[in-house]
Amino acid sequence: MTDPIPPIGDDDLQAWVDRRLPQDRHATVEAYLAAHPDVASRLAAYVAQNTGLSDALRAKFEEPIPAGLRIDTLLARRRNRMAGHLARAASLLLVAGLGAAMGWAGHGWTDNGSQLRVATASAVAAYETFTVEVRHPVEVRADEGAHLVQWISNRLERPITPPDLSPLGWRLMGGRVLPTAHAPAAQLMYDDDHGTRLTVYLQPMGIDGEEFRYTQQGDIRTVVWAERRLALVVTGKMPRDAIMAVATRVRDAVAAGATP
Amino acid sequence: MSRIATLLEPQIPALRRYAFALTRDPTAADDLVQDTLERAISRWVLRAGDAELRAWLFAILHNMFIDGQRAQRRRPLHDTLDDEANQAGIPAAQETALIGREMLEQFGALSQEHQAVLLLVGVEGLPYASVARVLGVPLGTVMSRLSRAREQFRRLLDGERPAVRPDLRRVK
Numbered sequence: 037m038t039d040p041i042p043p044i045g046d047d048d049l050q051a052w053v054d055r056r057l058p059q060d061r062h063a064t065v066e067a068y069l070a071a072h073p074d075v076a077s078r079l080a081a082y083v084a085q086n087t088g089l090s091d092a093l094r095a096k097f098e099e100p101i102p103a104g105l106r107i108d109t110l111l112a113r114r115r116n117r118m119a120g121h122l123a124r125a126a127s128l129l130l131v132a133g134l135g136a137a138m139g140w141a142g143h144g145w146t147d148n149g150s151q152l153r154v155a156t157a158s159a160v161a162a163y164e165t166f167t168v169e170v171r172h173p174v175e176v177r178a179d180e181g182a183h184l185v186q187w188i189s190n191r192l193e194r195p196i197t198p199p200d201l202s203p204l205g206w207r208l209m210g211g212r213v214l215p216t217a218h219a220p221a222a223q224l225m226y227d228d229d230h231g232t233r234l235t236v237y238l239q240p241m242g243i244d245g246e247e248f249r250y251t252q253q254g255d256i257r258t259v260v261w262a263e264r265r266l267a268l269v270v271t272g273k274m275p276r277d278a279i280m281a282v283a284t285r286v287r288d289a290v291a292a293g294a295t296p
Numbered sequence: 297m298s299r300i301a302t303l304l305e306p307q308i309p310a311l312r313r314y315a316f317a318l319t320r321d322p323t324a325a326d327d328l329v330q331d332t333l334e335r336a337i338s339r340w341v342l343r344a345g346d347a348e349l350r351a352w353l354f355a356i357l358h359n360m361f362i363d364g365q366r367a368q369r370r371r372p373l374h375d376t377l378d379d380e381a382n383q384a385g386i387p388a389a390q391e392t393a394l395i396g397r398e399m400l401e402q403f404g405a406l407s408q409e410h411q412a413v414l415l416l417v418g419v420e421g422l423p424y425a426s427v428a429r430v431l432g433v434p435l436g437t438v439m440s441r442l443s444r445a446r447e448q449f450r451r452l453l454d455g456e457r458p459a460v461r462p463d464l465r466r467v468k
Contacts, residue, residue: 046439046440046443047439049443050439050442050443050446051424053446054417054418054421056423056424078447078450081450081453081454082446082450085414085418085446085449085450085453086417086418086419088396088399089317089399089403089414089415089418089419090418090419091396091399092396092397092399092400092403093313093316093317093396093400093419096312096313096316096317097309097310097312097313098309099309099312101305101308101309101312102326104326104330105308105312105326105329105330105333106301106305107298107300107301107304107305107333107337108298108301110330110333110334110337111298111300111301111337114334114337114338
């Protein structure tokens with residue numbers, strides 16, 4: 037007695053169309069089709085579907101691959117994107133890190149507050165980058181006064197005159213334009229007889245009427261405020277009284293119309 | 297050429313064919329293939345293994361197509377069988393071209409689920425188990441869907457274009 041043969045199933049028929057029928061089912065299915073010509077003709081139509089569709093799409097399959105789909109092209113584009121992401125992430129980390137380091141999280145500042153925080157972080161980063169420079173602390177020196185004023189005024193799109201801090205013992209060294217995520221900012225650098233340096237950082241922003249905010253991180257002190265849609269940050273390594281005096285003088289200069 | 301390119305590039309013609317058959321729009325199809333390849337590259341370390349590469353890529357493409365369709369439904373419909381789309385799918389020989397055009401037109405009338413299963417099984421020649429993975433359905437569903445799709449397609453070709461495909465006419 038032989039094993040009973042499983043009955044024909046629809047899956048057998050589909051597999052027959054696709055030539056995926058297991059070897060041991062072949063004879064059974066062929067016998068069934070021989071006995072059922074209507075089913076056989078239906079399956080023949082299914083086979084014709086496969087070949088007909090494949091033929092209709094053959095031209096697409098044989099078409100040369102567009103250069104834009106080359107994997108090396110895609111890899112290169114991806115590398116560029118990643119580099120951009122990393123640079124942005126790094127700058128955000130810098131800003132976030134400085135903001136957090138300065139312990140402002142609990143101050144309950146408004147949106148203006150967060151803008152001022154960003155300006156301060158940028159100012160501190162610029163301060164740390166450029167005040168340690170021996171040969172190139174500034175890009176345009178104070179003795180090219182007219183050029184400095186014109187350059188910074190042009191890039192910040194408003195008249196900028198460096199405030200005179202000489203009554204407090206600070207000489208203008210010069211300045212530079214700096215990139216930010218929004219619009220160019222400017223850094224003015226001053227020094228005293230001991231070689232101590234401070235910076236006045238100016239960043240155009242959509243805010244004004246913000247009072248002095250003082251903060252300290254390590255030996256770096258900052259005072260930030262905003263007026264005339266400009267955030268101003270005084271940064272230096274000096275006692276609180278000294279930096280407040282500088283900030284007050286800068287603010288008075290702005291109020292007197294010499295911007296700042 | 298990088299190793300990833302050596303493995304991926306041989307798959308591109310079939311991916312383009314599948315994408316074109318689904319969209320019947322050469323530009324949309326290549327956009328879909330590009331998105332698929334970019335995603336494959338970004339998830340390269342997550343792939344199941346080189347043996348399953350083909351099914352993995354088709355699954356990515358298929359899911360992106362479905363996602364795109366969902367987004368598209370909010371936009372006004374337009375005729376996907378424009379002239380350009382037809383040109384690109386037509387073989388050179390005139391008669392074959394005509395049959396191919398008729399075939400694709402009828403094919404376009406099928407539901408998307410039916411189109412996908414017919415393409416993956418009949419044109420791409422994927423094993424049924426791989427098709428199940430690509431479509432994210434059980435094997436039994438693939439088989440019953442395949443059966444219904446074939447019958448549906450046969451009726452479309454039979455009923456409306458008997459002169460073009462006499463060999464598909466129902467024999468009683």
